[in-house]
Amino acid sequence: MPTIVVDVMPKAELLDPQGKAVSGALSRLGVSEFSSVRIGKRFELTVEGEVGEDVLAKAREIADDILSNSVIEDVVGIEVVE
Amino acid sequence: MPTIVVDVMPKAELLDPQGKAVSGALSRLGVSEFSSVRIGKRFELTVEGEVGEDVLAKAREIADDILSNSVIEDVVGIEVVE
Incomplete structure (x- = not known):
């Protein structure tokens, strides 16, 4: 059955506390490859x-x-899959 | 700057209460095009x-x-964008 995928992200100019928390956790764990994380x-x-x-x-x-x-x-993306 | 997008969805065999709630709201609002909604x-x-x-x-x-x-x-997808 076809599925429509809709991607929603927090606006770029807004803080994203969830993403900030993950980003902080990554650096505490020694992962330095990613400079920021945003979660939508x-x-x-x-x-x-x-x-x-x-x-x-x-x-x-x-x-x-x-x-x-x-x-x-x-809304950053709407696409049909399958 | 390149971005890596990681998509995570609830496992297919699990209930997704958030998705169920949205699905119920859609049908109450008269939107009948979509038979189910899952949120990841x-x-x-x-x-x-x-x-x-x-x-x-x-x-x-x-x-x-x-x-x-x-x-x-x-994890249903990992892709590089930009």
Whole structure:
């Protein structure tokens, strides 16, 4: 069954305390390869049947209105897999 | 600067209460295009400089050991962007 993947990340200009915590943990553990970590959400929406233009439009609509909070988050990607 | 994106999803055989809640909200709002919703995490690791094989190997290691909980989650993707 096709799946639509929606990626949501905290806006670049906002602090991301979860990401900061992971970043701090990495450096305490001696991992120095990564200069920063940001953590967002990945939604997998399962579609029964075909993914037509109407279904994709609906996915874009709920990504902006329901799955993300546009005050603090950006929808960074919507793609169909399988 | 290159970024390594790590995608982590709850294991398929586990309930995903967050996803279930969103799925229920969608159907209450009259959105019927999507039969199920699962919610995972998307990590963006910023790398200073080149992403060589060693950096990717380290990313895979922390994805399995630190960024995900292998009891309940799967790492579903690791890719370099930019």
